[in-house]
Amino acid sequence: SQQGEEDPQALSIQEGENATMNCSYKTSINNLQWYRQNSGRGLVHLILIRSNEREKHSGRLRVTLDTSKKSSSLLITASRAADTASYFCATGSRAAGNKLTFGGGTRVLVKP
Amino acid sequence: GAGVSQSPSNKVTEKGKDVELRCDPISGHTALYWYRQRLGQGLEFLIYFQGNSAPDKSGLPSDRFSAERTGESVSTLTIQRTQQEDSAVYLCASSAGLSEETQYFGPGTRLLVL
Numbered sequence: 662s663q664q665g666e667e668d669p670q671a672l673s674i675q676e677g678e679n680a681t682m683n684c685s686y687k688t689s690i691n692n693l694q695w696y697r698q699n700s701g702r703g704l705v706h707l708i709l710i711r712s713n714e715r716e717k718h719s720g721r722l723r724v725t726l727d728t729s730k731k732s733s734s735l736l737i738t739a740s741r742a743a744d745t746a747s748y749f750c751a752t753g754s755r756a757a758g759n760k761l762t763f764g765g766g767t768r769v770l771v772k773p
Numbered sequence: 774g775a776g777v778s779q780s781p782s783n784k785v786t787e788k789g790k791d792v793e794l795r796c797d798p799i800s801g802h803t804a805l806y807w808y809r810q811r812l813g814q815g816l817e818f819l820i821y822f823q824g825n826s827a828p829d830k831s832g833l834p835s836d837r838f839s840a841e842r843t844g845e846s847v848s849t850l851t852i853q854r855t856q857q858e859d860s861a862v863y864l865c866a867s868s869a870g871l872s873e874e875t876q877y878f879g880p881g882t883r884l885l886v887l
Contacts, residue, residue, distance in 0.1 A: 692874045703880040763815035
């Protein structure tokens with residue numbers, strides 16, 4: 662079963678614009694991670710935020726986490742055509758062996 | 774160094790046949806995970822190995838699914854008597870252990886059951 666709900670399910674933007682996607686989850690977590698997937702194959706880890714953190718940056722990526730609302734957001738600034746992909750949030754709990762519970766993903770299309 | 778590798782990349786089989794999928798984790802990674810991804814959906818956890826501990830099989834959808842791991846190396850996921858609903862991409866990931874939350878994914882095996 663999937664813990665997370667992501668919205669929007671799909672997003673189409675122009676190159677240079679920002680892309681924001683949101684993720685909600687249901688149970689207690691130790692961390693929340695964002696992954697990117699191109700062409701329905703392997704996932705690339707983007708960023709991890711721990712439950713005691715509220716915001717994290719990595720290059721053009723900004724992630725926020727609100728544990729009181731059980732939600733997270735991923736912002737990609739100054740998007741590029743190469744950012745076109747599906748983005749997934751995943752939650753991990755050390756008590757559950759860090760197995761990840763994924764959301765349904767947001768498909769992002771960046772038009773040149 | 775080398776990442777997680779999986780074989781085969783693609784597998785087409787007939788309903789009722791058994792299939793074996795292989796995963797080679799990153800050398801030294803003690804934790805290994807299998808996930809399934811149906812078309813257009815997120816990943817579903819299947820099974821998890823950590824060192825010599827008993828595997829967490831809580832995500833296996835039926836007794837037709839099983840997995841083994843040899844020490845801290847190769848793992849095989851076996852699906853017996855395949856059904857059309859088993860068609861999906863099967864992804865393997867490894868991590869350095871419970872203290873390391875980041876998982877590194879292989880390219881997946883795309884399974885099509887006709």
